[in-house]
Amino acid sequence: MRVGLITPRPDHPLLSATAALLIDGGHQVLVHDVHDASSAGAHTEPPLSAPPADVYLLKARTPRALALARALERRGARVLNSAAATALLQDRTEMAAVARSAGLPFVRTRTFAALADVAAGPELTGPVVVKSRHSRKDDLVARVDGPAELHELAARHPHEPVVVQEFVPNDGWDEKLWAVGRRVFAAHRRSELARADLDTPPSLVDRTDLVRRVGEVFGLQVYGVDVIGADDGTPLIVDINAFPGIRGQQGAPEALAALVLNTHGSTPVTLPPCRS
Incomplete structure (x- = not known):
């Protein structure tokens, strides 16, 4: 079986441990890094110039990674998680709307085109949590307890699209x-x-x-x-x-490797414990 990793960090603890399990089981692990890096013990594959792997793990959220995942899906490849699901969760407004419409207990969330609009609006009546609307590395996540903190935050990020959640x-x-x-x-x-x-x-x-x-x-x-x-x-x-890191959770690499194999085949698979 051929398993593709879409990631700039094939040495991430979860991915590297999972790859070791798969390789030990006789499977081939291929890395497609949108930043052109590769990992020891794996091959670098140009996914669009060769037959797709059997399953891909999408451990990246950049536009290039999502575009690659969509292209692979169009060719019939199975990608975990799908490009559409991954992209949806990068928009906290859409995330909250989908969750609440499905009856999930998601915290009340309001959207603003810019943080400056929040500061220019009605005065806060209690603590809130301000987050960048678009989830990304080093995005904005801050608790704001009153007008002074809000104006200070808005002065630093006036044009940032944000969501405002009630602080519970x-x-x-x-x-x-x-x-x-x-x-x-x-x-x-x-x-x-x-x-x-x-x-x-x-x-x-x-x-x-x-x-x-x-x-x-x-x-x-x-x-x-x-x-x-x-x-x-x-x-x-x-x-x-x-696709979070799931660091420090015993059994996570084994669970991920089994998920990959079970996604490809119909017979449930149990893998041995990962080597320390």
Whole structure:
């Protein structure tokens, strides 16, 4: 079987461990890096000048990577996640609209053409979270508690298209949830936007059904869901990510390798543990 990686970082821990498992199983791993880099132990493939690989993993979100994924899909290749699903999640306005229309508990989100428009509008009545509308590396994500902070932020990023989300009081810990196929991983991370009320994270709540519903709504196979628990215990989704890093989660490379093989074939596959 031939597996293609669309990524500028084939040495990423999740991808490199997954590639090692696949190679050990006798499969070929080919790297297509839109920045023309390659990784040791894999071949560099020009996907549009040769027959497509059996499955591609789209671990990049740049315009060039998305264009490549779309071209491969037009040739009949299977891409995880699809170019359309990946692109949709880069637009936080569309993400929120799709989630809420599907009945998912997504935090209330408003869109503004420019951050300066938020500062020029009605005075804030409470804390909000301001994010770049378009998700990308080093995008804007900031908590704003009042007019002074808002005007200071707007002075630095006046023309940035943004979404404004309600800040929901919580215990100061974010729930980081990741899905690889049907496998769900979970961890707590101290929130960068809330003042932690608890020195240690609370017990994790089983959000498997919620995570899988997100995958169904957005057509995702490898994705992350960021959740906060409101004071009354209600889970609220604040972000969804296509193909996150899933660092430090034991079993994630095995789950990804199995997903790749199961996507190509009809017989469920279980792989041995990844080598340390």
